[in-house]
Amino acid sequence: MQLYQNQNIKIYNSLTGEKEQFKSIHEGSVGMYVCGPTVYSNVHLGNVRTFMSFDVIFRYLKYLGYKVRYVRNITDAGHLENDADVGEDRIAKKARLEEIEPMEVVQRYTVDFHNILNTFNFLPPSIEPTATGHIIEQIELIKTIIDNGFAYEVNGSVYFDVHKYNESNEYGILSKRKLEDLIHNTRELDGQSDKKNPQDFALWKKAEPAHIMRWPSPWSDGFPGWHLECTAMSTKYLGEHFDIHGGGMDLKFPHHECEIAQNQAAKGKSPVNYWMHANMLIMNGKKMAKSTGNFILPNEIFTGDNPHITKAFTPSVARFFMLQAHYRSVLDFTNDGLLAAEKGYNRLMEAVKSLSELKISDKSSIDINAWKQKCFEAMNDDFNSPILIANLFEAVKYINQIKDGTVTITKEDLETLTKTINDFTFDILGLKDDTIQTNTGTDKLSGTVELLIKLRQEARANKDFALSDKIRDELAEVGIKLKDGKDGTTFTTN
RNA sequence: GGCGUCUUGGCCGAGUGGCUAGGCAGAGGUCUGCAAAACCUUGUACAGCGGUUCGAAUCCGCUAGACGCCUCCA
Numbered sequence: 001m002q003l004y005q006n007q008n009i010k011i012y013n014s015l016t017g018e019k020e021q022f023k024s025i026h027e028g029s030v031g032m033y034v035c036g037p038t039v040y041s042n043v044h045l046g047n048v049r050t051f052m053s054f055d056v057i058f059r060y061l062k063y064l065g066y067k068v069r070y071v072r073n074i075t076d077a078g079h080l081e082n083d084a085d086v087g088e089d090r091i092a093k094k095a096r097l098e099e100i101e102p103m104e105v106v107q108r109y110t111v112d113f114h115n116i117l118n119t120f121n122f123l124p125p126s127i128e129p130t131a132t133g134h135i136i137e138q139i140e141l142i143k144t145i146i147d148n149g150f151a152y153e154v155n156g157s158v159y160f161d162v163h164k165y166n167e168s169n170e171y172g173i174l175s176k177r178k179l180e181d182l183i184h185n186t187r188e189l190d191g192q193s194d195k196k197n198p199q200d201f202a203l204w205k206k207a208e209p210a211h212i213m214r215w216p217s218p219w220s221d222g223f224p225g226w227h228l229e230c231t232a233m234s235t236k237y238l239g240e241h242f243d244i245h246g247g248g249m250d251l252k253f254p255h256h257e258c259e260i261a262q263n264q265a266a267k268g269k270s271p272v273n274y275w276m277h278a279n280m281l282i283m284n285g286k287k288m289a290k291s292t293g294n295f296i297l298p299n300e301i302f303t304g305d306n307p308h309i310t311k312a313f314t315p316s317v318a319r320f321f322m323l324q325a326h327y328r329s330v331l332d333f334t335n336d337g338l339l340a341a342e343k344g345y346n347r348l349m350e351a352v353k354s355l356s357e358l359k360i361s362d363k364s365s366i367d368i369n370a371w372k373q374k375c376f377e378a379m380n381d382d383f384n385s386p387i388l389i390a391n392l393f394e395a396v397k398y399i400n401q402i403k404d405g406t407v408t409i410t411k412e413d414l415e416t417l418t419k420t421i422n423d424f425t426f427d428i429l430g431l432k433d434d435t436i437q438t439n440t441g442t443d444k445l446s447g448t449v450e451l452l453i454k455l456r457q458e459a460r461a462n463k464d465f466a467l468s469d470k471i472r473d474e475l476a477e478v479g480i481k482l483k484d485g486k487d488g489t490t491f492t493t494n
Numbered sequence: 495g496g497c498g499u500c501u502u503g504g505c506c507g508a509g510u511g512g513c514u515a516g517g518c519a520g521a522g523g524u525c526u527g528c529a530a531a532a533c534c535u536u537g538u539a540c541a542g543c544g545g546u547u548c549g550a551a552u553c554c555g556c557u558a559g560a561c562g563c564c565u566c567c568a
Binding site for chain 1: 495496497498499500505506507508509515516517518519524525526527528529530531532533534560561562563564565566567568
């Protein structure tokens with residue numbers, strides 16, 4: 001008996017606009033595809049938030065006992081900077097600017113991406129396929145779409161015929177757009193496009209002579225269209241029809257819309273049961289943009305080296321901060337928000353650490369099993385991590401009250417509490433305890449401060465408060481804070 | 495211009511047609527030589543205007559504002 005058999009998960013499906021009961025296609029298994037990054041620059045903090053949302057979803061589904069195959073791709077083939085028919089591909093552009101090979105660009109930023117995600121304690125996906133590793137699959141897919149009459153070749157390039165597709169299918173079904181509206185609102189092109197209609201999108205592009213990333217195909221030496229890779233790779237690893245497809249809100253149109261169209265055109269079926277879209281991360285109330293300076297790199301959070309924050313924050317604090325907001329809400333990244341999150345996070349960690357010291361009683365005055373079920377229900381309700389965190393703080397209060405003796409707990413309930421809070425905090429939310437370690441007496445600084453603490457203790461015993469306060473204040477000046485607790489004095493550095 | 499989302503107390507941020515979200519800050523208290531820390535208790539709310547309803551912050555309409563997409567983006 002797996003946990004998931006007792007839990008009713010509801011997922012907000014972007015396709016229908018409603019929360020729906022989750023039921024996997026194959027009993028006990030879940031296939032989930034998430035659009036990964038294009039590796040042409042350092043990973044954006046907004047990317048981190050999106051992938052974090054799906055990391056938590058992945059963790060929860062696994063925790064419930066599902067066998068989850070989580071596929072997240074790396075887009076390493078260059079794609080054009082715009083959907084008009086011209087422009088440079090972004091990886092090639094970066095390669096030119098930095099005077100390195102396109103594949104060096106790809107390698108550099110793939111490594112950066114993995115480093116940052118590791119720092120944030122992400123679980124690796126089950127499969128992380130690359131676009132350039134699936135050129136053959138993409139070419140085969142194009143052939144099928146051409147054979148089915150939904151694509152045409154012009155001058156070595158192949159385009160998806162959106163108008164033709166719309167006659168028998170619904171282009172815009174996901175993003176709630178109408179083709180006629182799109183036609184009216186499309187900006188004028190310069191007339192140099194090979195497309196029949198501006199709404200058509202490229203499945204294959206013939207490469208200009210200077211273009212380095214190129215592959216042979218029946219139509220030309222060229223490269224695949226951006227939307228195609230996800231269709232090819234999701235189909236290869238999850239099948240023509242799978243459970244969950246996720247990504248950032250901004251991918252809804254045109255990217256995911258085109259994926260649906262490609263799948264319908266090639267296989268005659270909609271690819272996905274549940275479409276999930278994570279909302280945007282903004283900063284100080286505005287869109288993050290390098291150009292305006294309203295921008296922060298993930299790494300700068302850990303070093304504090306950015307004008308928008310006043311200090312460094314640990315990865316878990318940043319993670320905790322993000323998970324305090326629901327994945328479908330816009331989240332405003334601010335220094336004050338981080339500061340508040342840090343305090344809350346520390347309080348949670350302190351409580352978790354003190355679980356082993358709690359005294360047990362014959363009776364419990366609190367209902368731990370009801371509390372535990374509330375934790376599950378929070379996650380069952382469209383992966384509501386903020387509600388889960390609120391529940392965790394309810395447990396923090398219990399823990400402190402048990403310490404105070406105003407609440408009692410039995411041995412069995414304490415075991416349930418301990419397991420549940422640990423599972424949800426660390427396994428499901430993916431937090432780590434990276435609170436500042438108090439002294440352990442293992443290094444020279446600790447030994448020295450321990451000595452001062454002892455001297456202060458003696459001064460206090462002798463009522464020499466002038467000396468004891470001097471020790472405390474001057475240590476504080478060099479950044480060592482003393483904390484007087486019930487079991488003696490500890491210190492923290494900053 | 496088109497499409498869509500959102501507007502909650504000092505700040506962040508959940509949620510529901512009638513019942514405490516939670517965190518941070520503030521206030522009161524416990525502890526302390528004093529403080530800090532820690533812990534306990536606790537006030538303040540649903541953008542504005544109409545409507546539906548026995549009852550709406552929660553549903554509908556209008557107004558104002560914010561954001562996103564429509565062009566590469568998670």
